[in-house]
Each structure stands twice: as C-alpha cells, then as structure tokens.
Amino acid sequence: MAVQITRMDKDAAALRKEAARHSDAKAARRILAIAMVLEGTTRTSAAQCCGVDRQTLRDWVHRYNDEGLDGLCNRKPRGRAALPSAAQKAELKEIVRQGSDREVDGVVRWRLVDLKREIEKRFGVVMHVRTVGKQLAKLGFRRLSVRPQHPKSDPEKQQEFKKIWTLVEALLPPQTQGKPVEIWFQDEARVGQKGTLTRIWAEKGTRPRAPRDTGYTSAYIFGAACPQTAQTAALVMPHANCEAMNAHLEEISKAVAPQAHAIVVCDRAGWHLSANKLNLPDNISLLPLPAYAPELNPMENVWEYLRKNKLAITTW
Numbered sequence: 001m002a003v004q005i006t007r008m009d010k011d012a013a014a015l016r017k018e019a020a021r022h023s024d025a026k027a028a029r030r031i032l033a034i035a036m037v038l039e040g041t042t043r044t045s046a047a048q049c050c051g052v053d054r055q056t057l058r059d060w061v062h063r064y065n066d067e068g069l070d071g072l073c074n075r076k077p078r079g080r081a082a083l084p085s086a087a088q089k090a091e092l093k094e095i096v097r098q099g100s101d102r103e104v105d106g107v108v109r110w111r112l113v114d115l116k117r118e119i120e121k122r123f124g125v126v127m128h129v130r131t132v133g134k135q136l137a138k139l140g141f142r143r144l145s146v147r148p149q150h151p152k153s154d155p156e157k158q159q160e161f162k163k164i165w166t167l168v169e170a171l172l173p174p175q176t177q178g179k180p181v182e183i184w185f186q187d188e189a190r191v192g193q194k195g196t197l198t199r200i201w202a203e204k205g206t207r208p209r210a211p212r213d214t215g216y217t218s219a220y221i222f223g224a225a226c227p228q229t230a231q232t233a234a235l236v237m238p239h240a241n242c243e244a245m246n247a248h249l250e251e252i253s254k255a256v257a258p259q260a261h262a263i264v265v266c267d268r269a270g271w272h273l274s275a276n277k278l279n280l281p282d283n284i285s286l287l288p289l290p291a292y293a294p295e296l297n298p299m300e301n302v303w304e305y306l307r308k309n310k311l312a313i314t315t316w
Helices: 014-019 025-038 045-048 054-072 085-099 112-124 128-137 155-161 164-171 242-255 301-307
Strands: 181-192 218-226 231-237 261-266 284-288
Touching: 025 045, 025 054, 045 054, 085 112, 085 128, 085 164, 112 128, 128 155, 164 261, 164 284, 181 301, 218 242, 218 301, 231 242, 231 261, 242 261, 242 284
Parallel strands: 181 261, 261 284
Antiparallel strands: 181 218, 218 231
16 A cells, blocks of 8 residues: 655645755755655656665655654664763773783783673673774774883883973073073984885785895984974984084084073983083083883984884885
C-alpha cells in the first residue's frame, strides 16, 4: 500500500521554495522529493529523480508526516560517547602522561590495546582500538620517539633549575647590577661521520634511495640563541674543545645587546667548565645545566630540526 502525505500545511510550491533556500543539500533533496509527491509524481519516479529507492522515499514521507520539515534535516547518529564524562577524560590523560608501571600494569609502555583494556576496567566503556587512538589525539597526545635518560639524572635538581632566575641572581657579578640580563642557550652538534637519513614522501610499496656520507670525518656546529631577543651566534669548528668554545663565546659576546649581560646556559662538557682555559668576555657568565639533563636545553630542539630538514640526506 502506497504511503500518503497527511501533512498539508505547505503545498508543493512552498516546499520548493524551502528547498531552494535550505543550506543543507541533503535536506533540500528530501524536501524536493516530498514536493514531487504532492505534485502527483509517482513514488518510483520521485525516488529515481532523487537517487534513492522507494523504501527510502517512504521513510522520508513518514518523517515529514510526523515532524514536518524538521524531520527531513540531517540527524546526528545515535551512539554512546566514547568517554561519558570530562572527569574520565582527565583521568585518562593523567594515566597516559604518567606512563605504565611494569609491576602493576604488566607492560613497559602503553599501547592502544593496553589502554583499551584499562578504559574497560576503570570506566566500563568498551571502545575500539582506533577510537582510543582518536581520543588520545583529542587529548593532545602523539606517538613520539623517547629520548634516553641517564640513570644518574636527578629530577629534583632539574625542577630546581627551572626556577632559573633564582640561579641567575646568585650568578650575576656585582658590576652588572641594574643592567639588562639576557638568557642564552648554547650547545654543540656533530655533523658528518656517516651522515643521517630522514623520512620523505614516496609511493606506497617503494623504498627510495638517498645520498648518505660514508666517511668518518666530522665537524661541530657551535650554536647559541637568546629567545628573548631572537639573537643567535654560531660557528662551524673542526673540533669541540676549549679553543673552539672561546671562539664561540666571542661570537656570543658580539651579539649581546650593548650594556646588557648574558647568562649562557650550557651543559657540563669539559670545554664548558675548564675555567682556567676559557676566556670569558666581560658581558658573559656561564650557567651549567644539572648533570645528565639535556632536555632542559632548548638548543636540542634546534639540532633536531636541522638534522631532519637541513643536514640529512647530505654528502659532506
């Protein structure tokens, strides 16, 4: 038995006008289908014109009879939210940030399948593994390569170092009182010696080739930057030693603003701490990082960028 349109508050012409000014193309198509039926078009012809089968058109007619034009608009799919509450999302974020405990969780790192089981156990919510990945992305997590941590590193000293201005005030010479202070970060990176490769875009299933140095000779980039003033100073040196460090300190000294004093944060390499061999300019003081804490030096991010985008796939 053919379904009948029982709602008569709008005629076919009015429905066509509604479809013409509707912002949703799918909803406009449904409204036009109803208008065609009101104009006497057979259900088969109306369904073919709209690119659907007769059963779908029948469903549209039922929705129009029950709800009017609102029934023809797109509906949000039903389904349970991946995580019911903001509190549970916050707890999941903390779980991932803290990492897994091998003794408690049985794994050395969180995989999506492990987090899926953890979510089911803690919250009673069943999620697909891909959905877990999407939730982590929304919470700001990405799959990143970990960096090694030395067993002798001291987290407490690293936290104390983050209060850097306390250390700066104790380090400043008396003659610098009242002068502007610039915080510089300094480090070295070795280049050459077999070179490095990186990822490139290529066709699926291929393994493209790229040049890579096969020698054993290397050079050192001495780099320093002041985030506050956007000033930089760099040298390429054949060796990393006190002589090279002295040359780099001279370059940094030239880039420091007039009348300012620079605090240069550096690691504890031997050529950084050899006070009897370093010639410190008058406008520079050195602030060594805590032992085994390279992550506190933002110059490490500069080297990572350079190795991936400027120094890789290169023959020296």
